[in-house]
Amino acid sequence: MKITEEKELTGVKEIARRAEVSIATVDRVLHNRQGVSIKTKNKILSIIAELDYQPNILARTLASKKILKFAVLIPEASNETAFWEAPLTGILKAEEEIKRYGIQIDKYFFDQNDTSSFVAKTEQLLHDHVDGILMAPMFTEESIAFTNDCKRLNIPYVFINSDLPDQQSLCYFGPDLYQSGYMGAHLLRYLVPNQAKNKILLVNISKEINQRHHLLQKEKGFKSYFEDHNRKNEIIKIDVRQTDYASVEREMDQIFAQHQDISAIFVSNSRVSSVARYIEQHNKTEILLIGFDFLPQNIEYLKNDVIDFLICQKPQEQGYKGIMALYNKMVHGQSSQQVNFMPIDIISRENYLFYHN
Amino acid sequence: MKITEEKELTGVKEIARRAEVSIATVDRVLHNRQGVSIKTKNKILSIIAELDYQPNILARTLASKKILKFAVLIPEASNETAFWEAPLTGILKAEEEIKRYGIQIDKYFFDQNDTSSFVAKTEQLLHDHVDGILMAPMFTEESIAFTNDCKRLNIPYVFINSDLPDQQSLCYFGPDLYQSGYMGAHLLRYLVPNQAKNKILLVNISKEINQRHHLLQKEKGFKSYFEDHNRKNEIIKIDVRQTDYASVEREMDQIFAQHQDISAIFVSNSRVSSVARYIEQHNKTEILLIGFDFLPQNIEYLKNDVIDFLICQKPQEQGYKGIMALYNKMVHGQSSQQVNFMPIDIISRENYLFYHN
DNA sequence: TATATTTTCGTGTACGTACCCGAATTTACT
DNA sequence: AGTAAATTCGGGTACGTACACGAAAATATA
Numbered sequence: 212m213k214i215t216e217e218k219e220l221t222g223v224k225e226i227a228r229r230a231e232v233s234i235a236t237v238d239r240v241l242h243n244r245q246g247v248s249i250k251t252k253n254k255i256l257s258i259i260a261e262l263d264y265q266p267n268i269l270a271r272t273l274a275s276k277k278i279l280k281f282a283v284l285i286p287e288a289s290n291e292t293a294f295w296e297a298p299l300t301g302i303l304k305a306e307e308e309i310k311r312y313g314i315q316i317d318k319y320f321f322d323q324n325d326t327s328s329f330v331a332k333t334e335q336l337l338h339d340h341v342d343g344i345l346m347a348p349m350f351t352e353e354s355i356a357f358t359n360d361c362k363r364l365n366i367p368y369v370f371i372n373s374d375l376p377d378q379q380s381l382c383y384f385g386p387d388l389y390q391s392g393y394m395g396a397h398l399l400r401y402l403v404p405n406q407a408k409n410k411i412l413l414v415n416i417s418k419e420i421n422q423r424h425h426l427l428q429k430e431k432g433f434k435s436y437f438e439d440h441n442r443k444n445e446i447i448k449i450d451v452r453q454t455d456y457a458s459v460e461r462e463m464d465q466i467f468a469q470h471q472d473i474s475a476i477f478v479s480n481s482r483v484s485s486v487a488r489y490i491e492q493h494n495k496t497e498i499l500l501i502g503f504d505f506l507p508q509n510i511e512y513l514k515n516d517v518i519d520f521l522i523c524q525k526p527q528e529q530g531y532k533g534i535m536a537l538y539n540k541m542v543h544g545q546s547s548q549q550v551n552f553m554p555i556d557i558i559s560r561e562n563y564l565f566y567h568n
Numbered sequence: 569m570k571i572t573e574e575k576e577l578t579g580v581k582e583i584a585r586r587a588e589v590s591i592a593t594v595d596r597v598l599h600n601r602q603g604v605s606i607k608t609k610n611k612i613l614s615i616i617a618e619l620d621y622q623p624n625i626l627a628r629t630l631a632s633k634k635i636l637k638f639a640v641l642i643p644e645a646s647n648e649t650a651f652w653e654a655p656l657t658g659i660l661k662a663e664e665e666i667k668r669y670g671i672q673i674d675k676y677f678f679d680q681n682d683t684s685s686f687v688a689k690t691e692q693l694l695h696d697h698v699d700g701i702l703m704a705p706m707f708t709e710e711s712i713a714f715t716n717d718c719k720r721l722n723i724p725y726v727f728i729n730s731d732l733p734d735q736q737s738l739c740y741f742g743p744d745l746y747q748s749g750y751m752g753a754h755l756l757r758y759l760v761p762n763q764a765k766n767k768i769l770l771v772n773i774s775k776e777i778n779q780r781h782h783l784l785q786k787e788k789g790f791k792s793y794f795e796d797h798n799r800k801n802e803i804i805k806i807d808v809r810q811t812d813y814a815s816v817e818r819e820m821d822q823i824f825a826q827h828q829d830i831s832a833i834f835v836s837n838s839r840v841s842s843v844a845r846y847i848e849q850h851n852k853t854e855i856l857l858i859g860f861d862f863l864p865q866n867i868e869y870l871k872n873d874v875i876d877f878l879i880c881q882k883p884q885e886q887g888y889k890g891i892m893a894l895y896n897k898m899v900h901g902q903s904s905q906q907v908n909f910m911p912i913d914i915i916s917r918e919n920y921l922f923y924h925n
Numbered sequence: 926t927a928t929a930t931t932t933t934c935g936t937g938t939a940c941g942t943a944c945c946c947g948a949a950t951t952t953a954c955t
Numbered sequence: 956a957g958t959a960a961a962t963t964c965g966g967g968t969a970c971g972t973a974c975a976c977g978a979a980a981a982t983a984t985a
Contacts, residue, residue, distance in 0.1 A: 222971055233935045238973065246933060268668060270971035273626045273940050311625055387922065397918040401759050401876070436918075519758070555919035561754040562912035565744065579941055590965045595943065603963060627941035630970050930983065951962065
């Protein structure tokens with residue numbers, strides 16, 4: 212029965228009435244399915260455009276039994292770095308919100324010290340059929356290879372925590388590394404007198420090669436600030452290639468043997484707690500200490516006035532917003548900004564209790 | 569026809585089958601409507617409990633044509649204080665997200681300098697029938713009277729920006745005023761030597777009586793920090809009761825005539841830009857300046873190094889989360905925490921570009 | 926021209942819930 | 956007991972969309 216009454220209808224029914232076809236035909240056009248002549252298809256399309264038709268998501272997801280599968284590909288939260296717990300928490304929060312709208316989220320965790328585990332997970336992920344991907348592209352080359360596959364299979368993907376520009380990701384949620392180093396230096400400007408004798412120690416602690424470029428970008432930002440503002444402080448830098456405390460202690464001992472007048476220490480990542488432990492044990496807590504990330508150990512030292520400031524970049528929000536970006540794109544067709552830098556938050560002893568990681 | 573097949577059904581159908589009644593009867597029980605005998609009602613209720621039945625929100629909002637009306641009762645964003653633009657932005661964002669689920673949000677703006685305009689709006693609000701309220705309870709007594717009406721009418725309400733404890737609000741999203749003053753003092757600890765001669769000026773600028781208690785709480789937090797940590801700095805305090813620049817200038821002139829050695833100024837609200845203008849015009853920019861809120865004028869002075877730090881408390885998020893709390897409560901039956909303090913964010917020249925207000 | 930094939934399209938049912946309307950049952954009242 | 960009234964309940968349709976199935980129309984093939 213063709214719908215011909217004049218009563219104002221809504222949605223597909225109204226389109227069907229105006230085009231003098233059945234609802235099913237309108238549906239075919241909406242979903243780009245075949246079986247519609249070009250003539251009627253164009254007619255329907257023009258009516259859709261004219262009405263600025265917005266499908267009712269409620270009815271759609273209710274009627275459509277199929278569920279969208281999103282995949283999450285991030286490092287597992289080891290006890291070595293609890294960092295990745297936060298993005299996962301954000302992801303779970305998003306999942307809780309949208310699972311009732313037919314979204315399923317499968318998690319694939321890899322070992323961030325092991326490239327091959329990453330590759331293995333990408334293969335498994337492609338084998339299971341998924342409709343969208345949220346990933347941390349830690350290993351550059353492997354990630355590029357993987358996203359090329361995704362492009363071929365027409366699977367959209369979102370990056371978090373670190374970006375691969377020019378890889379056509381749907382979007383990126385994460386820090387501007389350079390600027391966060393710059394911010395750290397800015398804090399020190401207030402805290403350390405502008406004299407050469409007030410030395411500043413820059414510490415990179417990292418075992419994984421893949422993380423090096425992160426640290427390098429922060430280091431670059433940090434140093435640039437001192438140049439841009441003609442700061443006179445001498446900057447000493449050390450790279451610690453082992454993350455155990457003994458290694459850190461050894462290196463620090465060496466530095467302090469050479470330099471007596473270090474006013475501040477800037478640790479370029481979340482390993483700042485190791486340095487905190489050192490300066491606490493060696494009664495050097497008068498030295499200013501700045502580091503990264505809202506991790507339990509770090510907060511402990513923050514409470515005890517050993518760490519003075521932590522710079523944080525909302526890891527949880529990275530996961531949450533990444534998933535929601537996928538959801539908004541695939542379900543509502545809304546695309547968001549391509550690059551989304553997280554705020555650069557400054558945490559101290561007096562506001563950490565209020566921080567939302 | 570009673571549903572008797574053994575095939576596993578979902579939702580109300582399954583309940584109806586097990587209880588050997590019709591769907592309509594189950595529906596009556598679910599909505600606490602009358603017309604069901606106590607016996608069958610109990611039977612159905614026990615089955616609902618047993619199955620841990622969760623209604624399908626999609627189907628519910630689709631089938632139910634009625635739309636929920638939320639009311640927002642906040643100050644209008646005057647050019648005197650652009651502050652309230654931010655909560656409104658958050659509210660609009662939430663509206664955009666949930667309007668497709670049958671939520672309508674009506675806005676009622678009052679003049680924060682005029683109690684009677686507040687009362688007028690509350691009356692209008694109660695006249696229009698609304699299902700939930702998000703409000704800024706700026707005028708204590710009037711707000712209490714209003715929320716008593718709401719309680720009587722069984723309309724849930726959420727507070728933002730300032731709290732009225734013991735008023736049985738669904739929840740509160742806003743700052744911990746005392747702690748934000750404490751935080752401001754903590755920042756100064758790093759920036760000003762611990763000596764009596766390094767004086768610190770505390771400035772309250774406010775015309776509205778209703779805002780006074782805000783400032784007082786911050787002031788209390790600020791001073792407490794100095795006491796708690798045995799800081800020796802002399803603290804000078806002034807209250808400026810007019811918000812125009814001429815008044816501020818007059819008061820500041822007077823203070824600087826009396827004191828030559830002021831190291832830092834703490835302005836307890838967003839009017840910090842007036843003080844910034846003063847110390848810029850009087851070539852006193854070497855004085856540290858700390859204030860509140862991410863407003864355009866303040867950011868300008870932050871860029872120019874006149875203001876050193878701004879403390880911000882996510883006003884936009886207050887509006888967003890407030891609305892979502894109402895929504896989650898009324899649609900999904902999920903209640904959130906009662907008191908939700910916003911983070912205490914520290915904004916400086918090097919991170920303001922990344923701040924999400 | 927008759928039949929086979931392809932293209933094009935409509936009917937009908939389903940998703941899970943809300944709610945109108947009227948029927949069946951029970952209770953109250955003369 | 957007989958009727959009226961109240962109580963309790965079920966049938967059926969609707970919300971807006973998806974999709975299986977089959978019918979009709981157009982085209983191709985013999």
